[in-house]
């Protein structure tokens with residue numbers, strides 16, 4: 538696949554349509570509670586401004602399902618972006634068409650505008666061709682910097698690309714593509730994947746795809762218990778997907794040399810932070826308890842392996858890390874990765890939250906901005922919005 542990057546196309550004095558992902562969290566008074574996603578696009582926006590281009594930003598927020606939902610307006614985002622970039626951001630509320638076109642015509646080179654939530658239009662999620670053509674008509678070139686939405690084929694990231702002269706990936710998207718390539722397509726070996734999280738079912742395709750590529754695969758989190766059960770062990774009241782025991786057995790059988798499961802588990806009777814915890818061997822989980830984290834021996838064993846890896850990809854926590862009593866496994870794995878000196882790529886909402894709360898984020902090579910998009914890449918899929926940039 539050959540995707541052009543923003544620094545490979547001519548932007549001077551052009552009107553750049555830039556798809557960003559400003560799906561930021563609001564509190565009930567519509568105050569932005571985390572502006573990471575806005576900050577992540579500043580490099581691309583500044584680059585466009587430095588090239589005297591007009592920048593027209595397109596984003597969605599939430600799931601308004603094709604209707605105008607005032608609480609999902611992007612107006613507060615325009616204000617926050619303006620204060621971050623120290624420049625006025627024109628907020629275009631008007632329906633896309635003549636009014637929006639006039640507002641853009643009135644802008645000067647180097648100015649920025651943000652369109653209202655693109656999902657207020659039912660055509661967006663339908664990937665409507667005519668709507669894509671109308672959007673394309675607002676500018677000269679297209680830049681996609683919205684990796685977190687790239688697993689969706691919508692009008693503002695898919696059909697639009699058919700009606701505009703030139704398409705490219707912004708700097709954030711470029712990083713996502715390049716780091717993923719370094720980690721998965723052309724990795725320095727040994728390559729280790731660490732997969733955790735709640736359920737096998739949501740990561741089955743990821744596990745199947747990774748086993749084809751990685752040298753080692755550590756499995757942790759709630760999904761471990763379906764694998765332990767597949768080995769014939771008792772898992773007490775731990776998370777279990779009965780219907781996937783046979784599949785887990787098959788995965789284990791085919792990848793005996795690669796898959797590493799925890800050897801000890803922290804268990805408790807209740808899914809509560811204060812429920813008294815004990816460390817047990819993975820083959821001795823008592824009936825009345827559930828496994829909520831990996832144990833200290835597993836942390837040691839995983840840590841020793843991590844030290845010797847050249848490339849590490851991580852998705853999903855090792856335990857129910859939201860409760861401090863069961864966060865140690867996840868935190869210690871984060872620490873081991875940070876100290877390993879390997880190329881480390883981390884993705885997925887909860888692993889990123891865990892890394893951020895451990896204060897080790899800046900020790901990782903790359904933290905993906907995508908949750909679902911990152912998982913689909915791990916599944917080996919080509920994301921529709923990235924495929925659309927390949928002209």
Ligand code: AMP
Nearest residue numbers: 734735758759828829853856857858887
């Ligand atoms: P995922 O979105 O699939 O990565 O899953 C993340 C969730 O898995 C987090 O909310 C964790 O609390 C949960 N989780 C991890 N380990 C366990 C466990 N042993 N039992 C129950 N939930 C878990």
